[in-house]
Amino acid sequence: MTIVGWESKYQDIxxxxxxxxxxxxxxxxxxxxxxxxxxxxxxxxxxxxNKPVFVIGAGPSLPSCISILKKYKxxxxxxxxxxxxxxxxxxxxxxxxxxxLDGDIKSLKKAGRTNTVMIVHxxxxxxxxxxxxKDFKNCI
Numbered sequence: 001m002t003i004v005g006w007e008s009k010y011q012d013i014x015x016x017x018x019x020x021x022x023x024x025x026x027x028x029x030x031x032x033x034x035x036x037x038x039x040x041x042x043x044x045x046x047x048x049x050n051k052p053v054f055v056i057g058a059g060p061s062l063p064s065c066i067s068i069l070k071k072y073k074x075x076x077x078x079x080x081x082x083x084x085x086x087x088x089x090x091x092x093x094x095x096x097x098x099x100x101l102d103g104d105i106k107s108l109k110k111a112g113r114t115n116t117v118m119i120v121h122x123x124x125x126x127x128x129x130x131x132x133x134k135d136f137k138n139c140i
Contacts, residue, residue, distance in 0.1 A: 023124030030130045031122040040117055040138045047076045047095050047117070056094075058082030058103075066090045084111055101129040112136030 014021055047053075053076040054069065056062070062083055069077070069092055079087055079094035081103030087094050088107045097111050098119045109132065112118050118136040133139050 017123075017125075019124040021124075023127065024122070027122035027124055027127040027130060030127060031120060031133065034130060034133050035120075035139060039140045041140070043138065044096065044117055044140075048078075051076055053078055056080065056083045056087065058086065062086055066092070079111075081108060084108055087111075101126050101132055105129075105132065108132070109135055112139070 013019070014024070054072065055078045056065075056069070057080040063086070066086065069087075070090070076095045077087070077092065078096045078098065081097060081099035081101070083103075084094060084097055084099070085104040085107040088110055093114065094111055094116050096117045096119060097108065098121075099108060100121050100123060101108065108118070112132075112135055115138060118133070118139045120130075120133055120136075120139060122130060
């Protein structure tokens with residue numbers, strides 16, 4: 001599969017972040033080898049299709065939003081890895097965590113042991129953390 005214009009965007013990303021294409025490829029292959037061959041895509045679809053969702057990042061307003069998030073327990077919460085710690089500390093369960101494994105590892109592991117779907121992406125500077133996906137119950 002080729003996405004029109006992706007190669008030039010990818011080259012820009014490599015340059016901007018100082019990533020190595022070779023290391024990116026190695027990390028991707030390592031992640032692929034550790035992930036289950038059957039992915040919980042249906043679970044994600046059931047969580048988000050035709051439903052309202054909250055997308056939660058670790059921005060400066062997150063602490064002031066915790067009380068609001070607690071009022072909406074039944075709305076799907078898609079959480080960036082940097083916000084996972086705040087969610088866990090406040091007894092808010094992420095439904096989906098999107099991570100490159102650069103967030104708080106203890107919180108990511110805690111979320112990963114539940115039914116939370118962990119969407120992990122590999123890149124050239126996280127290869128040493130890729131093994132953590134083995135601890136996640138539902139991982140893509």
